[in-house]
Amino acid sequence: MAQYIVKRIALAIITLFVVSTFTFFLMFLVPGGPFLSEKAPSPATLKALEEKYGLNLPVTQQYKNYMLRLLKGDLGTSLKQRGREVNNIIATRFPVSAKIGAVAILIAVTVGVTLGSIAALNRGKLLDSIIIFFSTCGIAVPGFVVCTVLMYILGLKLNLLPTFGLTSGRHYIMPVIALAFYPMSYISRLMRSCMLDVLNQDYMRTAKAKGLSQWKALFKHALRNAILPVVTYLGPLLAYTLTGSFIVEKIFTIPGLGDSFISSITGRDYPLIMGTTIFLAFLIITMNVIVDIIYKLVDPRIKLS
Amino acid sequence: MSEYLVDIRNLRLSFFTPAGEVKALNDVSIQMKQGEVLGIVGESGSGKSVTAYSLMGLVPEPGRIISGTIDFNGHRVTEMTEKQLREMRGNEISIIFQDPMTSLNPVYTIGNQIEEVILLHTTKDRKAARERALELLNLVGINEPHKRLRQYPHELSGGMRQRVMIAIALACEPKLLIADEPTTALDVTIQAQILELMNDLRKKIGMSIIMITHDLGVVASMCEKIAVMYAGKIVEYGTAEEIFYNPQHEYTKGLLMSIPKLNATEHEKLIPIEGTPVDMLMPPQGCPFAPRCNSCMKICLREMPPYTDINADHYSACWLLQKEAYESLKGGVAQ
Numbered sequence: 001m002a003q004y005i006v007k008r009i010a011l012a013i014i015t016l017f018v019v020s021t022f023t024f025f026l027m028f029l030v031p032g033g034p035f036l037s038e039k040a041p042s043p044a045t046l047k048a049l050e051e052k053y054g055l056n057l058p059v060t061q062q063y064k065n066y067m068l069r070l071l072k073g074d075l076g077t078s079l080k081q082r083g084r085e086v087n088n089i090i091a092t093r094f095p096v097s098a099k100i101g102a103v104a105i106l107i108a109v110t111v112g113v114t115l116g117s118i119a120a121l122n123r124g125k126l127l128d129s130i131i132i133f134f135s136t137c138g139i140a141v142p143g144f145v146v147c148t149v150l151m152y153i154l155g156l157k158l159n160l161l162p163t164f165g166l167t168s169g170r171h172y173i174m175p176v177i178a179l180a181f182y183p184m185s186y187i188s189r190l191m192r193s194c195m196l197d198v199l200n201q202d203y204m205r206t207a208k209a210k211g212l213s214q215w216k217a218l219f220k221h222a223l224r225n226a227i228l229p230v231v232t233y234l235g236p237l238l239a240y241t242l243t244g245s246f247i248v249e250k251i252f253t254i255p256g257l258g259d260s261f262i263s264s265i266t267g268r269d270y271p272l273i274m275g276t277t278i279f280l281a282f283l284i285i286t287m288n289v290i291v292d293i294i295y296k297l298v299d300p301r302i303k304l305s
Numbered sequence: 306m307s308e309y310l311v312d313i314r315n316l317r318l319s320f321f322t323p324a325g326e327v328k329a330l331n332d333v334s335i336q337m338k339q340g341e342v343l344g345i346v347g348e349s350g351s352g353k354s355v356t357a358y359s360l361m362g363l364v365p366e367p368g369r370i371i372s373g374t375i376d377f378n379g380h381r382v383t384e385m386t387e388k389q390l391r392e393m394r395g396n397e398i399s400i401i402f403q404d405p406m407t408s409l410n411p412v413y414t415i416g417n418q419i420e421e422v423i424l425l426h427t428t429k430d431r432k433a434a435r436e437r438a439l440e441l442l443n444l445v446g447i448n449e450p451h452k453r454l455r456q457y458p459h460e461l462s463g464g465m466r467q468r469v470m471i472a473i474a475l476a477c478e479p480k481l482l483i484a485d486e487p488t489t490a491l492d493v494t495i496q497a498q499i500l501e502l503m504n505d506l507r508k509k510i511g512m513s514i515i516m517i518t519h520d521l522g523v524v525a526s527m528c529e530k531i532a533v534m535y536a537g538k539i540v541e542y543g544t545a546e547e548i549f550y551n552p553q554h555e556y557t558k559g560l561l562m563s564i565p566k567l568n569a570t571e572h573e574k575l576i577p578i579e580g581t582p583v584d585m586l587m588p589p590q591g592c593p594f595a596p597r598c599n600s601c602m603k604i605c606l607r608e609m610p611p612y613t614d615i616n617a618d619h620y621s622a623c624w625l626l627q628k629e630a631y632e633s634l635k636g637g638v639a640q
Contacts (some may be wrong), residue, residue, distance in 0.1 A: 202407040209402075209471065210422045212396035219422075224408060224412050299412055300457045 004304040005289070012285045019281040020274060024066065027273055028059050031228075034079040034268040053079060053262045057107035057272075066274065075278070076271030080264075086275035091258060093280070096242025097256030100172060104179035105234075105241050112184040113230060116191025117223070122198060122248055131188060138185025147251040164253035175252045179245055187230055194226040201225070239284040251304055307534055309376070310480060310513055311337040311360065316373035318352075318359060318537075327585045329355050329368065330418070331537040339480070339528070342507065344524030344545070348582055353517045356534070357483045360515075362390035363396050373507060378480060396426040399474035405484040409458040415442075415469050416454030419476060428620035441472040444509075446502060464495035471502065478510060484515045498615035510558045517597035519566055531619070533557045534584040543619030553613075553621040555598045583618045590625065600625060 035041055048055045053063060062113050065207050113133035119131040155163035197291060198204065207217040212214060244258025257276065264272035266296060298300045318330040330352045337343050339591040345353045358364055359495075360375055362382055373380040378397065378461070400410045409418060419438040422427055429437060435454070442450035445468040458466055467487060475483055484503065489495035504527060507514055516527050524545065525529055531548040533541040533556065541554040552558045559578040580597035589595060605624050613626035 158518070202402060202404055203410040205363075206402065206408045206473075207472075209361065209394055211391045211396055212421075213391060216638055221410050221413075225410070228608045300414075301411055301459050 001304065002128045008285075008289045008292075012080075012282075012289075016060060016278060016281055020067070020070065020278050021063075023274060023277045024063050025059070027268075029271055030268070032268050034270065037266075041285040053077075066271075068171060070274075070278070075275035078269055078272050080267045080269040080272070086271050089156045089272065090257065090275060090279055093255060093257040093260055094243070096166065097249070097258055098242045100175050100248075100254070101241040101244060101255065103172065103236075104184065105238060107176065107228070108180040108183035108237075109188055109234070111180075112187025113191050113227065115184075117195050117218070117226070119188065119192040120195035120199060120226075121218075122245050126190075129173040131192070135188045136193075139189070141181075143178065143245065143247045145180065146181050147174075147248055150174050150178055154288065156174065168255050170280075171252075172181050175254060178248050179241060183241065187233065189232060190229055191226060193220060194229050198226040207290060224298060228295065231291060231295050231298060234294075237286040238282060238287040239280065243280050243283060252292075257295075308338065309336045310339045310378055311335060312373050312374075312376040313356070313360070314376075316356070316359065316375065316437045317371040318355060318364065318368055318373075319371055322586075323365060325449075325586050326541075328588060329537050329585065330359070331588075333373070333534075333537070333539055335532060337513060337515070340511055340513055341530060343518065344516045344518065344528030344531045345534060346521060346524055346531060347520060348519055350536040350582060350585065352537040353519075353534055354485050357400070357485060357515055357517055360483070361385075361394050361400065368628075369578075392426070392512075394580070395422045395479075395580040396477045397479055397634075399477070400483040400485060401467070401470045401474050401487045402404070403489045405463055405470050406490065408470055409466055411458055414455055414457055415461070419454075419469070419473050422473055422476045437476065437583075438472070438595045440577075441476055444470075444475070444506070445469070445472045445474075448511075463491055464498065466492060467495075467499055471506070475506065479512055481515065482507075483515045483517070484626065485518075486519070486594045488523060489518070489520070492498065494516065496523075503527070521560060533560070535584065536588060538593060538622065539635045540594065540623070541619075541621040543615070547615070547619040551615070551619070553615055553626060554594075554620070554623050555593045555600055555625070592622070 033055075035046055039048070047056070057065070057233065060239060073087075075090070078086055078089060081089065115131050115135070119128045122128045151174065153164050154161045161173050162168070163174070165171055166175075204217060204221060207221045209228045210213075212220070243261070244254075244256035246258045246262040248254070249256040249259040250262075257279075260272060261276050261280075263269075264276055290305060296304050313333060313335040314606050315330070316330050316333045320327040320329055326563045332357055333352065335343070335356070345356065347353050355368065356561045359370060360377060360382060364370065368481050370383060373383070377393070380393075380537070382393075409415075412609055416435065417436055419441060420431070420434040423434040423437050424431070427434075431633060438454060440449050442453055444564065447465060447468050448485055451487075453461070453469075454467075458469075461469065478551060481504075487503070499525060503514065506512075514527070516524060518524060520618075528545050530542060532539045533548065533554065535556050541548065541552065541557045545553075548557060548619060549561065552561055556578070559576075562576040565575060578597055583589065583596075589606065591596070591604070591606045592610050595601045598605065601604075602624055610624045612620045612622050612628065614620045615626070
């Protein structure tokens with residue numbers, strides 16, 4: 001196990017290096033710059049700004065400088081939010097996104113697994129069809145439509161929930177639903193097909209022949225086997241959901257990290273692009289390692305190597 | 306209380322599939338005394354397994370019992386509630402399945418899976434259950450039982466897994482053990498070991514066994530009574546000796562002819578039973594074996610033959626055994 005973790009850390013460092021290098025050079029291939037706006041700055045101002053942030057240097061030199069700072073854990077200073085450290089932006093914005101994301105994942109997994117199992121147990125019956133219908137909708141309908149519909153019905157028409165900000169528990173409801181809808185649908189479909197497969201396995205027949213009740217057989221013998229593919233899906237899902245969704249955060253006016261991802265790119269905020277990308281990559285790698293370890297705990301046949 | 310441990314009478318069972326009603330069991334009756342070993346032989350789809358499963362109340366979907374009764378140990382299984390059935394399964398009747406590779410849950414340890422059934426049916430606590438599991442592993446001849454308890458199924462060989470299945474089945478000292486082709490998935494040397502083990506255990510524990518198989522060699526070495534099934538019907542029933550040395554039904558004779566013999570010469574061919582098994586969606590009107598029978602008569606195609614008693618422990622369903630019918634139709638061979 002220790003050897004496995006050391007190996008994964010080494011691999012993670014290499015991956016992060018490759019990701020940051022690629023992002024850095026790709027970023028400079030995109031035309032435009034951070035200081036261009038509707039009111040173009042004078043050439044003298046532009047020059048002064050570029051000099052201040054070291055953007056006048058050759059790209060390779062800039063790359064070297066950046067990577068050296070990165071080694072110290074410094075992600076640089078934002079070019080758009082003048083004077084704010086990228087580290088600081090991530091540190092304040094990530095918890096906001098992560099909180100909504102965590103609740104959303106919790107709901108997506110519990111509801112998804114439950115609905116998928118119910119559908120499998122009622123295969124071919126009305127309940128199964130209803131669950132399939134809704135989960136297919138959940139996968140097919142784009143996030144912004146879900147957000148808008150929620151906002152229109154719950155916020156505007158029924159006036160039940162606040163439509164922006166994050167100041168109370170009630171503010172969380174709509175963004176969480178919007179964020180959980182797709183993964184929940186995906187998980188319930190995944191769970192349904194896995195459960196159907198597991199229910200036909202010989203060991204389920206053994207469980208019945210032992211005299212176990214249907215529920216006990218289901219919870220002890222079927223669930224743990226059927227949930228494995230969901231665990232696999234959980235790795236990337238965790239990373240993407242915790243870092244926030246641009247659409248959900250934009251629509252519900254939430255100061256999360258998802259918003260920073262996109263606005264950093266549209267604004268050519270080079271250090272913030274690098275910072276958020278590296279952070280996401282780091283999170284994905286970490287979650288995958290955690291998921292691999294969980295996988296090993298759920299299924300003893302898996303060997304970590 | 307009935308003198309029989311197992312008393313199945315006139316059982317009819319059908320599977321209602323989208324393609325139509327499949328009559329899996331057609332008027333099956335089996336009586337079995339405490340301590341007996343009964344072999345049920347027949348080809349795939351003849352209803353061997355379904356008969357045994359129905360005894361445990363485990364008829365697979367979309368199967369339904371149409372009529373008939375099943376009594377076990379004086380209790381009517383066909384009228385039991387799901388709870389009563391659960392209390393009986395794994396406790397009074399246990400089963401070992403064909404494929405030990407897939408019959409154990411891959412994500413739980415051997416110990417966990419043996420203890421589960423002990424905890425379910427007895428008042429033993431975890432510690433006592435673990436001791437009993439150890440005792441069982443010793444009983445079924447598994448070496449290093451302490452280590453095995455903590456191992457997972459994938460760490461054990463096929464033969465060992467089947468021993469574990471047997472240990473699970475014996476955990477609550479059942480009155481009846483159903484062995485559904487217990488050796489089919491194992492290689493020949495392991496087969497012999499498992500059969501020997503079952504024979505030993507039967508003598509030690511004194512339980513009854515229903516041995517479901519299509520391997521006549523297995524029944525010959527194990528069983529006192531044999532029921533030969535064809536197309537959801539018992540076509541011949543008798544003691545092992547009677548079935549092997551005095552077979553009466555044409556199908557039984559065919560089965561015996563198709564076994565390789567040790568003293569056969571190199572170029573001697575095995576004699577197969579010609580034709581294909583019955584399409585259970587459209588069973589023939591008369592004797593189901595008639596289309597494949599070399600001695601088929603007109604009446605065989607029209608009417609189901611009744612049982613003829615050969616002696617007290619031996620009966621068979623074949624028109625050839627019905628003397629009057631045979632006499633009156635002599636010379637009237639259908640083909």
